[in-house]
Amino acid sequence: MPVDQVGTLALQRALTQAADLLDAVTPEDLSRPTPCSEWDVRRLANHLIAQPRVFVTMLQGAPPGWNGHEDYDTALGDELRSRGNTLINLWRETTGETMLDPDWQAVEIAVHTWDLARALGRTTDGLDQSVAQRALVAMDRILGPTRKGRAFADARSAPAGSDAYTHLAAYAGREV
Template sequence: MDALVPVLVNALDQAGDVLDHVHADNVDAPTPCTDWNVGALAAHLVATPGNFLTMMRGEQPDWSAPPPELSEGWGGEFRTHADDLAHHWHELDGDPPVPAGMQVAELAVHTWDLATALGRPIGELDPEVARVAVDFLRASLKPEMRGEVFDAERPAPPGAGPYEELAAFAGREL
């Protein structure tokens, strides 16, 4: 089992906690992920564990497939798929087809995006999750690979915490 699985589980838990704050009255709010409003980002986040589980089984998910239509219960729907992903990791025998660090990075960036959009305190997020995400992205995300997912890296402000460093690396406006 990958040594980062406990960090991945924390990333899944905190994403579910932030998704609990998505409601019908805030789905149209903007997010730091400029192509998505809160509802679209929440839908992407809800679909993420299932997509990673598909990848862990050696299959290719359809990341463009429409996510479930939800107006409430985002966190609960997410946790169902997050639990399946965590169980798969705990039962995994051999090398994973998808690194845990990549999964942590995806979850950490979008959890920060969503928490920021909802006005949730970033200080409640696990700093270890952000550190693992930044380390993975710095090691694997080269400038030519940023594509449409991440804008160019921005400088982190002086004294930035791990989530601000992550957001800046992901090209988010701070």
């Protein structure tokens, strides 16, 4: 598929919002639980920071190396911004057809941004709701509501009146 520049912009916005939220993480927050039952904030933050590296590797045509270990406990937002900029610049340089989708990458970042906000006791009211709306459409298009993988569980319903991030989290199988 040709590179979707609007999807690239949504991914950039998702990365920026996640980095801004990571800026708020304190050392005391690192051991907090997250909606990802096996992860604390530290592990979730490091997963978010690793994603641009994984996506760059994939976009360059190499195996993703999902099992790489990241372990940052300071300057989390700065690290994600740096890696995110590399990813966005690579997307901007990509021409022609690719099997990858910046919207799918935005799904990953947006869902984990909700996870992080929840773990920190913050709302998602101040986030760009259009990023989550686009991610929800992409998730439905790519995965559908029934899932057998580990990353996302079967879709759930969000309470009436929920914001787009809560709807995305529920669709990703999170308890909202």
